[in-house]
Amino acid sequence: MKQKSLKYYIPLYIYTFISFTCELGVFDLLLQSQKPMSAVEVAQKLGTSEDGIERLLDVLVAIEIVDVEVVQGTAFYSSTDVANLYLAKTSPKSLHDLIIYNSQTIYPLWNNLVDAVREGKNQNEKTFGLPSEEIFSAIYRSEEEMLKFMGLMNSTWVIDGHDIVTAFDLSSFKTVIDLGGCSGALARELAKEYPSSTVTVLDLPAVVQTAQRHFAQQDDTICFQEGDFFEGEIPPADLYILARIIHDWKEDKNLKLLKKIHTACHPGGGVLIAEALLFENRRGPTMVQMFSLNMLVQTEGKEHPPSHYTRMLTDAGFRDVQVCQTGKSYDAILALK
Amino acid sequence: MKQKSLKYYIPLYIYTFISFTCELGVFDLLLQSQKPMSAVEVAQKLGTSEDGIERLLDVLVAIEIVDVEVVQGTAFYSSTDVANLYLAKTSPKSLHDLIIYNSQTIYPLWNNLVDAVREGKNQNEKTFGLPSEEIFSAIYRSEEEMLKFMGLMNSTWVIDGHDIVTAFDLSSFKTVIDLGGCSGALARELAKEYPSSTVTVLDLPAVVQTAQRHFAQQDDTICFQEGDFFEGEIPPADLYILARIIHDWKEDKNLKLLKKIHTACHPGGGVLIAEALLFENRRGPTMVQMFSLNMLVQTEGKEHPPSHYTRMLTDAGFRDVQVCQTGKSYDAILALK
Numbered sequence: 201m202k203q204k205s206l207k208y209y210i211p212l213y214i215y216t217f218i219s220f221t222c223e224l225g226v227f228d229l230l231l232q233s234q235k236p237m238s239a240v241e242v243a244q245k246l247g248t249s250e251d252g253i254e255r256l257l258d259v260l261v262a263i264e265i266v267d268v269e270v271v272q273g274t275a276f277y278s279s280t281d282v283a284n285l286y287l288a289k290t291s292p293k294s295l296h297d298l299i300i301y302n303s304q305t306i307y308p309l310w311n312n313l314v315d316a317v318r319e320g321k322n323q324n325e326k327t328f329g330l331p332s333e334e335i336f337s338a339i340y341r342s343e344e345e346m347l348k349f350m351g352l353m354n355s356t357w358v359i360d361g362h363d364i365v366t367a368f369d370l371s372s373f374k375t376v377i378d379l380g381g382c383s384g385a386l387a388r389e390l391a392k393e394y395p396s397s398t399v400t401v402l403d404l405p406a407v408v409q410t411a412q413r414h415f416a417q418q419d420d421t422i423c424f425q426e427g428d429f430f431e432g433e434i435p436p437a438d439l440y441i442l443a444r445i446i447h448d449w450k451e452d453k454n455l456k457l458l459k460k461i462h463t464a465c466h467p468g469g470g471v472l473i474a475e476a477l478l479f480e481n482r483r484g485p486t487m488v489q490m491f492s493l494n495m496l497v498q499t500e501g502k503e504h505p506p507s508h509y510t511r512m513l514t515d516a517g518f519r520d521v522q523v524c525q526t527g528k529s530y531d532a533i534l535a536l537k
Numbered sequence: 538m539k540q541k542s543l544k545y546y547i548p549l550y551i552y553t554f555i556s557f558t559c560e561l562g563v564f565d566l567l568l569q570s571q572k573p574m575s576a577v578e579v580a581q582k583l584g585t586s587e588d589g590i591e592r593l594l595d596v597l598v599a600i601e602i603v604d605v606e607v608v609q610g611t612a613f614y615s616s617t618d619v620a621n622l623y624l625a626k627t628s629p630k631s632l633h634d635l636i637i638y639n640s641q642t643i644y645p646l647w648n649n650l651v652d653a654v655r656e657g658k659n660q661n662e663k664t665f666g667l668p669s670e671e672i673f674s675a676i677y678r679s680e681e682e683m684l685k686f687m688g689l690m691n692s693t694w695v696i697d698g699h700d701i702v703t704a705f706d707l708s709s710f711k712t713v714i715d716l717g718g719c720s721g722a723l724a725r726e727l728a729k730e731y732p733s734s735t736v737t738v739l740d741l742p743a744v745v746q747t748a749q750r751h752f753a754q755q756d757d758t759i760c761f762q763e764g765d766f767f768e769g770e771i772p773p774a775d776l777y778i779l780a781r782i783i784h785d786w787k788e789d790k791n792l793k794l795l796k797k798i799h800t801a802c803h804p805g806g807g808v809l810i811a812e813a814l815l816f817e818n819r820r821g822p823t824m825v826q827m828f829s830l831n832m833l834v835q836t837e838g839k840e841h842p843p844s845h846y847t848r849m850l851t852d853a854g855f856r857d858v859q860v861c862q863t864g865k866s867y868d869a870i871l872a873l874k
Binding site: 217220223224247248249250251261262263268270307311313314317318319320329479482484485486492496501 | 676822
């Protein structure tokens with residue numbers, strides 16, 4: 201059971217459909233239940249119609265996400281390992297928050313993809329009634345939405361963070377700041393891999409406060425610092441992480457940010473970028489192309505091929521740019537000062 | 538190049554994405570163009586952003602729906618056989634109308650799938666502000682919407698109608714009435730296969746008028762008759778066709794309709810039902826299960842396994858029920874009076 205199987209190889213029509221099933225709490229209920237449940241029992245527990253839940257459960261059986269056993273003419277449904285691991289909310293490797301974000305935020309945005317292509321800009325205004333210029337005002341438009349987005353990011357790095365922090369040997373960087381590090385999931389992966397490094401997440405005050413309220417861990421291995429890496433100061437450090445930050449913004453804004461990081465960076469230090477890389481000719485991988493379309497409907501940025509990052513980092517004053525294509529969901533680029 | 542490939546085996550996330558591309562007119566433009574076009578040219582002709590259309594075109598290249606050739610650093614895009622055959626609006630086998638219907642009507646309805654499962658009823662009210670009880674008031678809520686739905690049905694039977702009319706030898710039925718025959722596409726397939734039969738489409742007055750305005754053919758092989766097969770009379774005939782009608786309605790309404798047809802039917806005549814059949818245990822095929830979920834969000838009906846139709850037809854007084862699973866998109870069931 202590979203981690204990528206669920207994220208990449210189940211067609212999204214099933215994926216979208218799974219997100220609705222997550223929303224209803226089907227996988228959590230089946231995991232908690234000590235025994236297989238009939239559609240009638242599931243409907244009673246979740247407060248849904250029997251007919252609707254039965255149609256859903258039978259598709260889940262067909263795609264092998266739920267098991268079924270028929271006893272005296274009644275179907276009894278139970279969860280599978282893959283559902284318990286990735287779809288139940290309580291699993292440490294749960295994709296639940298990522299899936300809910302897709303269903304509640306990405307799905308309605310894509311409804312306006314035609315206009316996004318026509319206008320060449322995000323559809324936050326049409327979809328959510330929020331100005332297209334301030335992309336994080338839209339993403340963080342309420343505490344609930346902020347928590348959902350942070351859940352998405354948290355899921356992402358709980359699952360894919362290890363690939364990023366092990367793409368290069370980062371043990372020589374003793375102070376690390378994850379700029380826009382959100383819930384801290386990637387920073388924690390880094391602290392686990394390099395226990396002698398000090399890892400700090402720098403993010404907007406509201407994000408840091410929400411991270412501490414909802415994603416804090418006992419004996420946490422990382423620190424949080426409130427700040428704004430665009431408008432405010434960037435503290436000195438050996439290594440800066442920009443994980444899925446660059447793809448949100450226009451080129452000039454990114455270049456200005458990288459120059460600012462270069463100035464703050466200790467000599468011999470560096471910057472680690474985590475993004476999904478397009479092929480050099482931009483004609484694949486399809487999933488990254490879809491991410492890039494998603495950046496079109498939601499942000500002001502896009503996905504790029506390796507050469508784009510290399511050029512941008514070089515223009516900002518960095519040297520020795522190394523690109524590591526992990527073969528997994530996200531790739532890593534390291535550059536030194 | 539099999540007809541089914543595009544409808545069934547391209548995951549719907551690409552399918553949904555293709556629908557937006559159809560809506561923008563990309564495939565029509567590339568077909569009409571006598572030479573490959575750059576993204577800049579496509580953007581100018583379609584009035585879109587260059588950046589947005591380039592991202593779209595590059596995904597289409599990745600999934601092999603569009604070809605690309607790079608000349609002196611500029612990418613020139615051209616259409617493929619599969620796009621010209623199925624996606625360009627002007628192709629006789631075009632899926633264009635079916636795809637647009639999916640994108641503009643089905644996509645927003647599925648946004649409320651969670652509520653459909655909770656409430657066990659369609660989401661026309663939440664999605665379109667129309668009463669959930671009158672499903673065809675929603676489907677035919679404007680002339681434009683009626684035309685879109687008729688386009689969907691027309692695409693369906695232009696592509697899949699031949700499988701239905703050849704599932705059984707229907708040559709002995711000299712007068713045939715297609716109840717709710719919509720644009721007449723299935724009726725025309727039947728008239729072509731059985732030229733000695735008289736084939737009539739009976740549908741609501743507004744549908745018949747729209748069919749004659751938009752789907753009429755020179756030297757048409759079929760007749761149209763205005764009527765309401767639920768509320769009004771059903772004229773006598775040898776064979777009645779019910780193509781994708783039963784799956785829209787509740788069981789009691791269907792049974793009443795079948796009894797009414799049985800009464801009107803000439804002795805020795807019959808009824809031919811065209812629907813996508815579920816497996817007997819309802820746990821597949823996945824595409825039919827998805828249709829059934831779609832019936833939940835849009836209608837008051839559902840998809841059924843063969844035994845359900847057999848029982849219903851027998852209860853209505855028919856005999857000799859034969860089921861033909863075509864292995865294609867839709868199956869056929871024939872019963873005699």
